[in-house]
Amino acid sequence: MNLMNGTYYTQFIMNGFSMNSCLQSTVFLVFFLMYLITVSGNLVIIVIIHTSNNLKQTPMYFFLTHLSFIEICYTTAISPNFLDLILKGQKIIPLTDCLIQLYLFLSLASVESFLLTTMAYDRYLAICRPLHYQNIMSNKMCSNFVLSCWFAGLAIPSGLIILLCFIQYCAPFTINHFFCDLSPLLATSCSSNIHHVKAFEHFAASCVLLSSIFVVLTSYIYIAKTILKIQSSHGRKKAFSTCASHLTVVILFFVPGILIYVTPLAHQSVTLNKWISLLYTEVTPLLNPFVYSLRNKDVQLTLKKYLNFYFVGSVRRK
Secondary structure: OOEEOOEEOOEEEEEOOOOOHHHHHHHHHHHHHHHHHHHHHHHHHHHHHHOOHHHHOOHHHHHHHHHHHHHHHHHHOOHHHHHHHHHHOEEEEEHHHHHHHHHHHHHHHHHHHHHHHHHHHHHHHHHHOHHHHHHHOOHHHHHHHHHHHHHHHHHHHHHHHHHHOOOOEOOOOEEEOOOOOHHHHHOOEOOOOHHHHHHHHHHHHHHHHHHHHHHHHHHHHHHHHHHHHOOOHHHHHHHHHHHHHHHHHHHHHHHHHHHHHOOOHHHHOHHHHHHHHHHHHHHHHHHHHHHHHHHOHHHHHHHHHHHHHHHHHHHHHO
């Protein structure tokens, strides 16, 4: 681990955003409500799909349930500690807890990256190869895709976490961020071999994000070509509407991720790093349920059916 003068240093001081003490309660309430809405919104998506025979048999919605579950885990790995940090201003965090949070964050982000890529491939098959779609995207194949996403996502960050266990961290042992992200943690290190960790970080991030975005862009290029060949404007609009929600989520997820982990931005501006990180750890998971529920007619119809059943049943019982 981190040997300093013959002893093991195992704690860091985490700084969040500098803010007026009068604003702390307001900011805490805002992000607490965002966390509740994120968790409840994604839970609603999962329940709607699992209780609808039509939706749960469709590959796209099978993938969506896993995406919603990932978003719940993803934001839960960050938000409770962030809320505690808002109230306290500073937070002491053990190295072990910091590495666990970092692993959960990186692994869940990797799983989401691969899952969004799989969903793009699903849309490609549905629009560009509709006659073969049912045969290719069988229940077994969908399950294999999801298992592969989870296995790869959980495995890839493991090597990075192991490397972080064997580097030294120097005073003042302060992480200038609102969670244990990689670049702020590396900023506290004084090890001579830190460039190996940075190289591994860049390689792993490039493999996950750039390979995923390549597959997504390739899929959508073929999708766009196929849609443009459709004669009727109604047919083109219907085909595009099946991709709109997924494409929106892809943009919200990959653009900030690439800015932070692939470009040099993360190591150049700590303030900008924190604001972009806030976007993809707090805002994006909040928006995802609304993107899918507001722009997806199948989800809207199923939600309305359950709401009507609930309210009509309540009125009758009264």
